Amino acid sequence: MTQSMTVNQYEDIIAKLIRKMKELKPAFQESVSIGIVSMDNWEWPQGVGLFALYSYYKETGNQAIKDELIQWFDKRIGEGVPDKNVNTMCPMLTLSFLAEETGNPTYLKLCKEWVTYAMEELPRTEEGGFQHIVTRNLNAGQLWDDTLYMTVLFVARMGVLLDEDPYLQESIRQFLVHLKYLTDVRTGLFYHGWTFIGNHHFAGALWARGNSWYTAGLVDYLDIAPLPEGISQFLISSLERQVQALAALQDESGLWHTLLDHPDSYLETSASAAFAYGILKAVRRGFIDERYLAVGLKALDGVLGKIDEEGVVHGVSYGTALKDNLDYYRNIKQCPMPYGQSMTLLLMVEACKLKVEKP
Structure with missing residues (x-):
């Protein structure tokens, strides 16, 4: 499928993905305190979606996308931003880029407030890790791999924007602390979380997303943060070891199971799209061996098969907490989600680059 599709066909899929992401509504009564399906809310799924849209705007120069992002932030700020925590910080990454591009002092003021919170007020675990505090849950003593995406990328970005080296150094420390406690040294994959209260990995879930x-x-x-070579080499070697394990666990469909090492768990699309995006970009940038291109292309095929004609990405698991029971992960509901749409969007943009560079 991937080899026969044209850039125009990918662009048609991208337009549908974006349209459907904006239209998503909950298919069931959400139990979380802030809705995580609709793009009308301010939480981590919306933050992931916003960053994908911004990345698409930067790649294409599509001014309409930038204007829509500005409208989204202006409306949400007018309504009142939520309390600060690891997950609600995710939209701030995109806002930091818009603050720089627009010169809007309100945007910059908010970014400074939120990064100050991350540096000075966000609860810490032992060894200074960002405690994965979310709305209504302190998660005392806990490190989650989600934190790297939701908060640490923003801290690094603000280090660059404000020329504040301590912010960059903090982002490095967070990556190292999280890798220290979340890496399964047997496989190179990552556990969902770790707690210093009892010193364990809960269910030991090697959770796909x-x-x-x-x-x-x-x-x-690596695009955001100028890193010392020794640090970037360490992070990339961790990535390549993870990808090596992923290659061995990839389903024939090209997708991965929501519990990576448990074939009895369902195949999950948002993680598969994110894996494919990261693998294809890492190969293109020369971070990992080119032999992994085939793994990324197989995953791309699998994800394409989960997109319906309207542009809705299916097989996406709902928001998932850190639990001590593997069956909890097996039983998470599946429904279209902003991060399913957005990770697939990033993948499609990367696929377009592949078509251009490797005709």
């Missing part, structure tokens, strides 16, 4: 926050997040972190 949690792993994909590293795969997709690292390739963008």
Whole structure:
């Protein structure tokens, strides 16, 4: 499928993905305190979607996308932003770029307030890790791999924007602390979380989307943050070891199971799209061996098969907490979500580059 599709066909899919992401509504009563399906809310799924839209705007120069992003932030700011935590910080990454482009002092003021919170007020675990505090849940003593994408990318970005080296150094420390406690040294994959209260990995879940926050997040972190060579080499070697394990666990469909090492768990599309995006970009940038191109292309095929004619991405698991029971992960509902749409959007844009550079 991928080899026969044209750039125009990818662009048609991209337009549908974006349209449907804006139109998403909950298919069931959400139990979370802030809705995570509709793009009308301010939470981490919306933040992931906003960053994908911004990345698409930067790639194409589509001014309409930028204007829509500005309208989104102006409306949400007018309504009142939510309380600060790891997950609600995710939209701030996109706002930091818009603050720089527009010169809007309100945007910059908010960004400074939120990065100050991350540096000075966000609760810490032992060894200074960002505690994964979310709305109504302190998650005391806990490190989650989600935090790297939701908060640490923003801290690094603000270090660049404000020329504040301590912010960059903090982002490096967070990556290293999280890798220290979340890496499964047997496989090179990552556990969903760790707690210093009891010193364990809960269910020991090698959860797909949690792993994909590293795969997709690292390739963008390396674009955002000027890192010492020794640090970038360490992070990239962790990525390549993860990809090596992913290659061995990839389903024939090209997708991955929501519990990576449990074939009895369902195949999950948002993680598969994020894996494919990170792998293809890492190969293109020369971060990892070119032999992994085939893994990324197979995943691209699998994700394309989960997009319906309207542009809705299916097989996406709903928001997932950190639990001590693997069956919890197996039983998470599946429904269209902003991060399913947005990770697929990033993948399609990367696929367009592949078609241009490798005709």
